Amino acid sequence: xxxxxxxxxxxxxxxxxxxxxxxxxxxxxxxxxxxxxxxxxxxxxxxxxxxxxxxxxxxxxxxxxxxxxxxxxxxxxxxxxxxxxxxxxxxxxxxxxxxxxxxxxxxxxxxxxxxxxxxxxxxxxxxxxxxxxxxxxxxxxxxxxxxxxxxxxxxxxxxxxxxxxxxxxxxxxxxxxxxxxxxxxxxxxxxxxxxxxxxxxxxxxxxxxxxxxxxxxxxxxxxxxxxxxxxxxxxxxxxxxxxxxxxxxxxxxxxxxxxxxxxxxxxxxxxxxxxxxxxxxxxxxxxxxxxxxx
Amino acid sequence: xxxxxxxxxxxxxxxxxxxxxxxxxxxxxxxxxxxxxxxxxxxxxxxxxxxxxxxxxxxxxxxxxxxxxxxxxxxxxxxxxxxxxxxxxxxxxxxxxxxxxxxxxxxxxxxxxxxxxxxxxxxxxxxxxxxxxxxxxxxxxxxxxxxxxxxxxxxxxxxxxxxxxxxxxxxxxxxxxxxxxxxxxxxxxxxxxxxxxxxxxxxxxxxxxxxxxxxxxxxxxxxxxxxxxxxxxxxxxxxxxxxxxxxxxxxxxxxxxxxxxx
Ligand SMILES: Cc1cc2nc3c(=O)[nH]c(=O)nc-3n(C[C@H](O)[C@H](O)[C@H](O)COP(=O)(O)OP(=O)(O)OC[C@H]3O[C@@H](n4cnc5c(N)ncnc54)[C@H](O)[C@@H]3O)c2cc1C
Ligand code: SF4
Ligand code: SF4
Ligand code: SF4
Numbered sequence: 393x394x395x396x397x398x399x400x401x402x403x404x405x406x407x408x409x410x411x412x413x414x415x416x417x418x419x420x421x422x423x424x425x426x427x428x429x430x431x432x433x434x435x436x437x438x439x440x441x442x443x444x445x446x447x448x449x450x451x452x453x454x455x456x457x458x459x460x461x462x463x464x465x466x467x468x469x470x471x472x473x474x475x476x477x478x479x480x481x482x483x484x485x486x487x488x489x490x491x492x493x494x495x496x497x498x499x500x501x502x503x504x505x506x507x508x509x510x511x512x513x514x515x516x517x518x519x520x521x522x523x524x525x526x527x528x529x530x531x532x533x534x535x536x537x538x539x540x541x542x543x544x545x546x547x548x549x550x551x552x553x554x555x556x557x558x559x560x561x562x563x564x565x566x567x568x569x570x571x572x573x574x575x576x577x578x579x580x581x582x583x584x585x586x587x588x589x590x591x592x593x594x595x596x597x598x599x600x601x602x603x604x605x606x607x608x609x610x611x612x613x614x615x616x617x618x619x620x621x622x623x624x625x626x627x628x629x630x631x632x633x634x635x636x637x638x639x640x641x642x643x644x645x646x647x648x649x650x651x652x653x654x655x656x657x658x659x660x661x662x663x664x665x666x667x668x669x670x671x672x673x674x675x676x677x678x679x680x681x682x683x684x685x686x
Numbered sequence: 687x688x689x690x691x692x693x694x695x696x697x698x699x700x701x702x703x704x705x706x707x708x709x710x711x712x713x714x715x716x717x718x719x720x721x722x723x724x725x726x727x728x729x730x731x732x733x734x735x736x737x738x739x740x741x742x743x744x745x746x747x748x749x750x751x752x753x754x755x756x757x758x759x760x761x762x763x764x765x766x767x768x769x770x771x772x773x774x775x776x777x778x779x780x781x782x783x784x785x786x787x788x789x790x791x792x793x794x795x796x797x798x799x800x801x802x803x804x805x806x807x808x809x810x811x812x813x814x815x816x817x818x819x820x821x822x823x824x825x826x827x828x829x830x831x832x833x834x835x836x837x838x839x840x841x842x843x844x845x846x847x848x849x850x851x852x853x854x855x856x857x858x859x860x861x862x863x864x865x866x867x868x869x870x871x872x873x874x875x876x877x878x879x880x881x882x883x884x885x886x887x888x889x890x891x892x893x894x895x896x897x898x899x900x901x902x903x904x905x906x907x908x909x910x911x912x913x914x915x916x917x918x919x920x921x922x923x924x925x926x927x928x929x930x931x932x933x934x935x936x937x938x939x940x941x942x943x944x945x946x947x948x
């Protein structure tokens with residue numbers, strides 16, 4: 393199962409015009425977090441908020457819809473969201489924390505919940521984990537370098553970045569520049585090369601752009617918690633749905649990309665193991681399903 | 687080792703649906719009470735306090751389920767009896783003959799010996815001891831108990847969270863060996879340091895900047911700088927928790943999926 397276990401898979405987007413304008417894709421993350429805040433399903437959310445530096449996110453505890461909205465949009469560099477979970481619970485005193493996580497962050501949270509060795513009274517305060525799709529991530533200096541070198545754009549002028557249709561897109565006020573995603577290879581962080589998870593398989597609800605038309609999102613509803621929140625958000629009209637296309641530009645594409653990410657990672661995992669390097673995952677000969685995230 | 691723990695309490699796997707409290711009560715009715723000892727060496731009592739914070743199961747556990755047969759503050763005995771399980775809190779001071787003797791004796795008289803807390807498991811902050819202080823200037827060398835005796839399982843943490851202690855209790859009751867496996871594996875992790883993140887994760891091309899280590903550190907010795915953990919070694923107590931919680935150190939995927947119902 394290259395997309396992990398899910399109860400429901402669908403396309404969706406936020407019905408809020410403001411969210412549609414500022415969000416990366418269908419605004420599912422922002423729609424769900426603001427809805428959960430308004431309905432008091434969560435009393436705060438950890439997001440990759442803005443910092444003093446353009447495009448450099450700062451992991452932030454958002455207490456209001458405005459603060460969640462301020463974090464909308466993808467920043468293609470590291471935002472250590474898990475770090476501020478403790479701040480959310482200890483300093484802000486939150487009892488029900490929402491968080492948005494890329495797959496490897498989801499893994500850190502879930503491991504902590506199953507084995508909270510030194511983490512006291514925090515595991516049960518995570519009320520909602522919204523996972524986002526991730527193929528790879530870049531150190532900030534990498535991002536800056538290839539934006540200026542490959543796209544030839546002044547970093548400060550960038551209005552939006554996106555990955556899609558095999559390309560990295562850079563939007564400025566006047567221009568839309570793209571270059572093949574292949575050309576970013578060598579700039580991604582090394583830990584990503586053994587990552588087996590595209591779709592945040594262990595989140596409550598996961599979402600990404602792959603398999604969805606422009607400004608819509610593909611969504612997988614996974615856990616009981618995820619199902620409850622998602623259903624409420626849809627019933628309340630915060631999110632509108634349409635079925636995902638089963639074909640080449642929909643589910644097929646998502647499955648294909650999840651599979652190829654896993655195959656690539658397995659090759660690297662096997663290669664590293666053969667060299668005697670440590671990897672926390674099993675080699676392909678050590679597991680039943682060679683593509684499982686174990 | 688596995689069979690030994692499974693035998694402990696003489697319990698077979700039980701249906702998972704039972705909540706921990708019901709589980710504890712049910713077992714309490716059925717089984718002879720295992721005999722537990724608590725050996726307190728060079729630790730701060732934090733581990734015992736953490737254990738005792740499990741109010742919902744503690745009363746049942748102590749009154750009906752286990753029998754505390756040895757422990758300085760817990761049982762009024764001088765002679766160490768035979769025990770099914772002994773929990774050891776604290777590192778052992780090599781110059782303190784009483785501690786060394788008590789640990790050795792515990793190993794002899796206990797079926798299973800568990801290092802509870804990072805002082806027992808990794809030495810934790812007692813690793814910094816250099817002697818030369820009152821009241822015993824020659825008490826200089828504090829080591830994790832696995833340096834002297836065979837340890838069957840370790841539950842590190844400074845202190846371990848009340849939740850992990852409760853989870854271990856429930857797993858032992860259920861004979862859930864899959865859950866306990868990491869505790870058995872961690873016995874070998876006796877030289878812990880915040881710098882393990884650099885050596886064992888960043889240097890090995892594994893770090894992905896998730897921030898879990900910085901969240902887990904109980905002394906806030908770690909900040910995240912440019913997407914990587916940065917250690918303030920003056921704050922590090924060498925408990926090992928940052929590396930243990932890192933998703934790139936070991937990866938219990940099956941357990942997580944089970945816990946999430948996936
Ligand atoms: C590094 C990275 C790589 C990605 N790669 C892919 C991909 O290959 N394919 C794909 O379909 N989708 C990918 N995504 C996800 C995609 O870009 C969107 O973030 C996702 O579809 C959610 O869109 P949205 O409109 O629902 O979110 P929005 O409503 O715009 O909200 C986005 C949320 O993401 C959070 N966020 C932004 N940047 C980061 C970050 N660096 N780390 C953690 N959280 C962050 C913000 O806090 C915000 O809450 C990637 C995301 C990241 C961060
Ligand atoms: S590819 Fe995997 S490891 Fe890399 S940032 Fe994305 S989720 Fe994390
Ligand atoms: S917990 Fe995350 S940030 Fe810390 S060392 Fe491990 S992978 Fe890196
Ligand atoms: S950095 Fe923190 S968590 Fe890691 S060993 Fe030191 S004190 Fe423990």
